[in-house]
Amino acid sequence: MIDLITIAGPPSSGKTSVIIKMIDSIEGFKDKCGVIKFDCLSALDEEQYAKHGITAKTGLAGNLCPDHYFVSNFEECINWAKEKGFSTLITESAGLCNRCAPHLKNVPAICILDNLSGINTPLKTGPMVKLADVVVVTKSDLVSQAEKEVFRFKIQQVNPKCKVLFINGITGQGADKLARLVITENKKMEKEQMKLRFSMPTALCSYCLGETRVGEDFQIGLNRKIKL
Amino acid sequence: METEILLHKPLKEIVNENPLFSDFFSSFQIKAENEHKSFTEYISTQPDSFWDENASSKEEIANLFVDYISGIAASEQKTTIETLDILRGIDKSKNPENCNLHLNPGEITCIVGPTGSGKSRLLADIEWLANGDTPTKRKVLINGQPADEDTSALFGGKLIAQITQNMNFVLDMDVESFLMLHAQSRLLMNAEDAVKEVMKLANELSGEPFDPTTPVTFLSGGQSRALMIADVACIGQAPIVLIDEIENAGVNKKKALDLLVSKDKIVLMATHDPLLILLADKRVVIKNGGMDKIITTNTHEKGYYAELEKMDKAMQEAKDFFRYGNELKES
Numbered sequence: 001m002i003d004l005i006t007i008a009g010p011p012s013s014g015k016t017s018v019i020i021k022m023i024d025s026i027e028g029f030k031d032k033c034g035v036i037k038f039d040c041l042s043a044l045d046e047e048q049y050a051k052h053g054i055t056a057k058t059g060l061a062g063n064l065c066p067d068h069y070f071v072s073n074f075e076e077c078i079n080w081a082k083e084k085g086f087s088t089l090i091t092e093s094a095g096l097c098n099r100c101a102p103h104l105k106n107v108p109a110i111c112i113l114d115n116l117s118g119i120n121t122p123l124k125t126g127p128m129v130k131l132a133d134v135v136v137v138t139k140s141d142l143v144s145q146a147e148k149e150v151f152r153f154k155i156q157q158v159n160p161k162c163k164v165l166f167i168n169g170i171t172g173q174g175a176d177k178l179a180r181l182v183i184t185e186n187k188k189m190e191k192e193q194m195k196l197r198f199s200m201p202t203a204l205c206s207y208c209l210g211e212t213r214v215g216e217d218f219q220i221g222l223n224r225k226i227k228l
Numbered sequence: 229m230e231t232e233i234l235l236h237k238p239l240k241e242i243v244n245e246n247p248l249f250s251d252f253f254s255s256f257q258i259k260a261e262n263e264h265k266s267f268t269e270y271i272s273t274q275p276d277s278f279w280d281e282n283a284s285s286k287e288e289i290a291n292l293f294v295d296y297i298s299g300i301a302a303s304e305q306k307t308t309i310e311t312l313d314i315l316r317g318i319d320k321s322k323n324p325e326n327c328n329l330h331l332n333p334g335e336i337t338c339i340v341g342p343t344g345s346g347k348s349r350l351l352a353d354i355e356w357l358a359n360g361d362t363p364t365k366r367k368v369l370i371n372g373q374p375a376d377e378d379t380s381a382l383f384g385g386k387l388i389a390q391i392t393q394n395m396n397f398v399l400d401m402d403v404e405s406f407l408m409l410h411a412q413s414r415l416l417m418n419a420e421d422a423v424k425e426v427m428k429l430a431n432e433l434s435g436e437p438f439d440p441t442t443p444v445t446f447l448s449g450g451q452s453r454a455l456m457i458a459d460v461a462c463i464g465q466a467p468i469v470l471i472d473e474i475e476n477a478g479v480n481k482k483k484a485l486d487l488l489v490s491k492d493k494i495v496l497m498a499t500h501d502p503l504l505i506l507l508a509d510k511r512v513v514i515k516n517g518g519m520d521k522i523i524t525t526n527t528h529e530k531g532y533y534a535e536l537e538k539m540d541k542a543m544q545e546a547k548d549f550f551r552y553g554n555e556l557k558e559s
Contacts, residue, residue, distance in 0.1 A: 144396070145391060145466075146460075153413035
């Protein structure tokens, strides 16, 4: 049986730093966990993990929908982690289109947001924030106390049940608390029960199949027109 | 707050009586202000599509609502801080620290020590309500009790406010709208008065006046710091204020401290500025990462403050002299 944690957040919000600090905060945990990073085009984080002695792999979705790619490869990731003898598997995925969330039922779900990214970010980030168990706020050492408080308030408006943690991704302050919440107190669960917390988008139109021409004549399948 | 009563009260009345509840309903896109049904009726009459959209279920939302009610009840219970203690841990060489630190509301304490000695670490331990779980192994007690996760949750993040030199405003808003937003997020009843008070105090503190329509990102370093201090004092509810090196900020330091003390805050300040050190009631000396000793500011030192203040004033006058284009000439 393996423990799972899903971590999501907009690009450059500090996901990798928080994960590294979280793993570092538990002695000897490095050797017991693996990280898989999901991304679209390129990911340079494998090296960053390696520098800290953490085993990490990258999955690039290329021209597929990254969220579909994530969910259709999840089982393979678990198998990889088992083969390596890890007790915990952490998945990291960037927010991408913000329509989806990689969070699974019964698996601790963390969303990472950047305090510098504007007051409406929690609202715009959609199910990633709304369905998370823990929302981590990074870079809050750079903003005023008042903005920090307003940001927390906005998160709790979107997701009243989540825990909000302020973590400094550079010094790691607060990362141990996150580790305690999601690793040490993580409940084991059966893989068979795994279910997404939020359904993936219906995406079946000609553009999914590689159409590049613009215009009504070329649109086949499920389309929706903008109301102007 | 009676949970049973709230479950069977029309949603309209609930939000009318306590606007705090509109947050809960709006997060599920429930238009409570026009809803005659009670919570129990409402959730039992929702179509499947409602649960799909919210990725939730009747049981889940009911549990959340009950949690939310108890959360509000807990936040309304005013918890006051009478004492804050930092129990000794270890220094950088893993030797036990020499002393504990005891703090009271309305009291200013300075943290002194050379650069890199561990002043910020002490502030960080307090901010994080250390419980033997930081490198220093210090323990923070609030009202004589260990501050565990529940204590921090009880205060809902309102326990400690921090003001540091590298904090900036990043929002694209003017000062007044921003303060209004903060006051509203604090659910203050008289938000407008609070905003006016903060504006007035911030202008007094900074010495360079600014008006309510200035974008917060346009404020100078001194104006920003002044606004942060006034905001922490009047809008923020945090009873503990941690200040890290604000001496160069162009703020009327004495007024700023008086303001925080008058609001009965516990003020802890890491500083190298002798004026600030002597304004404080006491200071804790940090050596090699450990709390070395506590010195209470004595009357002799208070007397020396007046002397220092004179020098400071002369320095300030000299600064202004040259700043405003004057020239020294042989008389």
